[in-house]
Amino acid sequence: MEALDYHAEERRKAEFDVEEMKIVWAGSRQAYEISDRVARLVASDPVFRKDNRTMLSRKDLFKDTLRKAAHAWKRIIELRLSEEEASKLRFFVDQPVFTDLHWGMFIPAIKGQGNEEQQQKWLPMAYKMQIIGCYAQTELGHGSNVQGLETTATFDPETDEFVIHSPTLTSSKWWPGGLGKVSTHALIYARLITDGQDHGVHGFIVQLRSLDDHLPLPGITVGDIGMKFGSGAYNSMDNGVLRFDHVRILRDQMLMGVSQVTREGKFMQSDVPRQLVYGTMVYVRQKIVADASCALSRAVCIATRYSVVRRQFGSHNGGPETQVIDYKTQQSRLFPLLASAYAFRFVGEWLKWLYTDVTQRLQASDFSTLPEVHACTAGLKSVTTSATADAIEECRKLCGGHGYLSSSGLPELFAVYVPACTYEGDNVVLLLQVARFLMKTVSQLGSGKKPVGTIAYMGRSEHLLQCRCEVERAEDWLKPNVILEAFEARAARMSVTCAKNLNNFANQEEGFAQLATDLAEAAVAHVQLIIVSKFIEKLQQDIPGKGVKRQLEILFNVYALSLLHKHLGDFVASGCITPKQGALANEQLRLLYSQVHFDNPSLLLYMVLLLERLLQSTSF
Numbered sequence: 164m165e166a167l168d169y170h171a172e173e174r175r176k177a178e179f180d181v182e183e184m185k186i187v188w189a190g191s192r193q194a195y196e197i198s199d200r201v202a203r204l205v206a207s208d209p210v211f212r213k214d215n216r217t218m219l220s221r222k223d224l225f226k227d228t229l230r231k232a233a234h235a236w237k238r239i240i241e242l243r244l245s246e247e248e249a250s251k252l253r254f255f256v257d258q259p260v261f262t263d264l265h266w267g268m269f270i271p272a273i274k275g276q277g278n279e280e281q282q283q284k285w286l287p288m289a290y291k292m293q294i295i296g297c298y299a300q301t302e303l304g305h306g307s308n309v310q311g312l313e314t315t316a317t318f319d320p321e322t323d324e325f326v327i328h329s330p331t332l333t334s335s336k337w338w339p340g341g342l343g344k345v346s347t348h349a350l351i352y353a354r355l356i357t358d359g360q361d362h363g364v365h366g367f368i369v370q371l372r373s374l375d376d377h378l379p380l381p382g383i384t385v386g387d388i389g390m391k392f393g394s395g396a397y398n399s400m401d402n403g404v405l406r407f408d409h410v411r412i413l414r415d416q417m418l419m420g421v422s423q424v425t426r427e428g429k430f431m432q433s434d435v436p437r438q439l440v441y442g443t444m445v446y447v448r449q450k451i452v453a454d455a456s457c458a459l460s461r462a463v464c465i466a467t468r469y470s471v472v473r474r475q476f477g478s479h480n481g482g483p484e485t486q487v488i489d490y491k492t493q494q495s496r497l498f499p500l501l502a503s504a505y506a507f508r509f510v511g512e513w514l515k516w517l518y519t520d521v522t523q524r525l526q527a528s529d530f531s532t533l534p535e536v537h538a539c540t541a542g543l544k545s546v547t548t549s550a551t552a553d554a555i556e557e558c559r560k561l562c563g564g565h566g567y568l569s570s571s572g573l574p575e576l577f578a579v580y581v582p583a584c585t586y587e588g589d590n591v592v593l594l595l596q597v598a599r600f601l602m603k604t605v606s607q608l609g610s611g612k613k614p615v616g617t618i619a620y621m622g623r624s625e626h627l628l629q630c631r632c633e634v635e636r637a638e639d640w641l642k643p644n645v646i647l648e649a650f651e652a653r654a655a656r657m658s659v660t661c662a663k664n665l666n667n668f669a670n671q672e673e674g675f676a677q678l679a680t681d682l683a684e685a686a687v688a689h690v691q692l693i694i695v696s697k698f699i700e701k702l703q704q705d706i707p708g709k710g711v712k713r714q715l716e717i718l719f720n721v722y723a724l725s726l727l728h729k730h731l732g733d734f735v736a737s738g739c740i741t742p743k744q745g746a747l748a749n750e751q752l753r754l755l756y757s758q759v760h761f762d763n764p765s766l767l768l769y770m771v772l773l774l775e776r777l778l779q780s781t782s783f
């Protein structure tokens with residue numbers, strides 16, 4: 164049989180409503196229709212071809228990216244695409260590009276941290292792309308430690324200007340995407356100094372290049388930092404280096420939504436938390452979580468198609484060999500990744516809602532949910548990107564030697580995706596932020612302050628610290644409330660244990676440093692609980708379409724039980740479940756794998772088929 168026949172054979176046996184499943188994946192019928200229409204638009208346009216990307220020199224790749232960006236912008240204007248449609252178009256073009264930073268960070272930073280007048284001045288030019296901006300925060304010396312940035316912005320009351328300066332080599336801005344070759348402007352982060360006093364890090368808009376001839380302005384040294392990991396991949400982006408030699412900008416180029424400097428040089432802090440200066444990072448982390456399921460689904464799609472077509476061993480009497488997807492080991496490596504794609508999709512949708520909610524609250528001066536939103540965006544960014552990067556590599560191995568070929572699409576997918584574990588906050592650093600939030604929550608448990616939202620379960624910690632799982636048979640693990648309680652008990656117990664151990668140190672900071680590994684693990688347990696609980700909430704919604712809900716229930720169980728199996732040590736050590744119950748969970752997982760493949764052999768393929776159009780790379 165030909166490869167296509169194998170696919171057709173699997174598809175023929177579908178037992179659920181594929182059209183409805185597409186809508187579940189997209190989030191709504193309208194979102195699905197937009198996605199479908201824009202996917203066709205991109206696929207049929209030769210300017211957006213990408214089959215030659217890994218063969219282009221850096222220079223040609225960059226020229227190709229500029230051509231695509233200009234053409235995309237032209238099409239967006241000609242077709243009057245909405246913001247949602249334009250974002251989809253960017254997604255299907257599928258190439259890191261300077262416009263990501265312009266639209267994804269420069270504009271949101273002005274919107275989030277600029278005052279009314281600043282927004283009116285800068286946003287119209289930025290929206291029309293008359294100016295192109297990047298987000299220049301990280302320096303050669305400091306990326307994670309934002310408070311350690313060294314670039315200075317010193318107010319000069321004589322001229323009503325700030326003097327932007329790079330005092331050391333390590334203060335050179337290093338990494339910003341779009342900076343190296345394209346940006347005319349940058350949103351830079353620098354230490355604000357007035358009257359000799361350092362007020363910490365704030366955002367400033369600085370013009371870098373002339374709008375006439377694109378040459379750097381006086382006092383600006385700017386360039387590209389060079390080749391990055393992999394061929395093609397992130398090399399379409401002009402990550403750059405930037406130095407300032409006493410560059411003067413007007414006072415109103417400091418973003419004044421969070422703090423202000425008056426004409427007299429007086430520093431004034433608004434009545435809002437200073438952490439709002441970090442608001443753009445929260446916004447982008449939320450976007451990165453939403454994107455994780457897309458990258459993951461592409462990899463899973465390639466690995467699944469390959470696993471169906473590929474045959475090795477097991478021929479009887481000259482008959483066909485076994486499809487590799489029939490091997491239990493292949494299933495146990497692949498199916499949890501498929502389930503994770505759905506889990507990340509749903510938690511991404513929820514995080515988008517949470518972000519919209521906090522934005523509305525901030526506008527009404529309600530800052531109460533900010534710490535939780537920071538913890539959720541940081542934690543989910545960390546867990547979903549780490550899992551996705553690992554999954555892409557696993558999918559490469561699932562395709563045997565062929566997975567290592569560029570034409571499989573997987574090496575480039577990995578090389579483009581893996582920096583997501585580092586940019587927008589190193590994943591370990593972000594987990595430690597979640598851990599701080601958890602430790603604070605535990606320390607306040609006796610104070611009468613009731614934990615709400617994603618930490619509401621901590622309010623039941625008395626029960627969770629002593630509860631025992633009631634599973635007696637493998638099928639008991641199919642009950643969502645049993646799974647949820649096991650995840651809650653594990654997360655609560657790990658956090659409470661860390662908090663107790665911290666008390667053994669005279670100095671909290673020293674304790675935090677010594678127990679950092681345990682704290683990061685407690686943070687992972689908390690974040691996995693959020694993902695599991697949001698999947699359950701999704702299943703409680705009305706999900707139309709024959710068999711769709713049933714398939715999602717199977718995927719939920721695969722997701723949760725495969726995590727339980729992977730982290731069995733944590734679950735057993737926390738005392739909620741016994742080793743025997745752990746073994747029953749594994750037994751159930753094995754049965755689920757069989758169910759996915761044998762009771763409903765087409766399930767898997769149909770699910771990945773929904774994503775097929777996303778997959779523009781050459782596949783099998």
Ligand SMILES: CCCCCCCCCCCCCCCCCCCCCCCC(=O)SCCNC(=O)CCNC(=O)[C@H](O)C(C)(C)COP(=O)(O)OP(=O)(O)OC[C@H]1O[C@@H](n2cnc3c(N)ncnc32)[C@H](O)[C@@H]1OP(=O)(O)O
Nearest residue numbers: 232235249253256262266267307309438441537586587588
């Ligand atoms: C094809 C062409 C098409 C063209 C047209 C297209 C049109 C439309 C397309 C649209 C496309 C849009 C694409 C969008 C996607 C964008 C993709 C972007 C790609 C990625 C680029 C990457 C960019 C970057 O990497 S930017 C740099 C990021 N840097 C970091 O993340 C640094 C990490 N470090 C930190 O975040 C902090 O310093 C941190 C958290 C480690 C702080 O540590 P520290 O303890 O020093 O903190 P303090 O400053 O002292 O504060 C402590 C206190 O504050 C709380 N806190 C910290 N952070 C936050 C926060 N963010 N929000 C709220 N609160 C915060 C912290 O918890 C502490 O609280 P306490 O209560 O005091 O404990």
Ligand SMILES: Cc1cc2nc3c(=O)[nH]c(=O)nc-3n(C[C@H](O)[C@H](O)[C@H](O)COP(=O)(O)OP(=O)(O)OC[C@H]3O[C@@H](n4cnc5c(N)ncnc54)[C@H](O)[C@@H]3O)c2cc1C
Nearest residue numbers: 298299300301305306307338339340582585586587588591
């Ligand atoms: C492709 C790419 C694009 C980027 N785009 C931009 C951009 O547009 N604009 C911008 O401003 N920046 C950008 N960055 C920079 C990025 O945000 C930083 O690299 C990132 O925040 C990590 O900081 P770092 O490089 O200083 O890592 P480091 O902090 O030096 O990390 C090195 C190691 O130290 C560990 N570590 C650090 N601190 C701690 C701690 N407190 N506890 C335990 N372990 C710790 C980390 O886990 C890591 O293992 C980009 C980076 C990449 C790779």
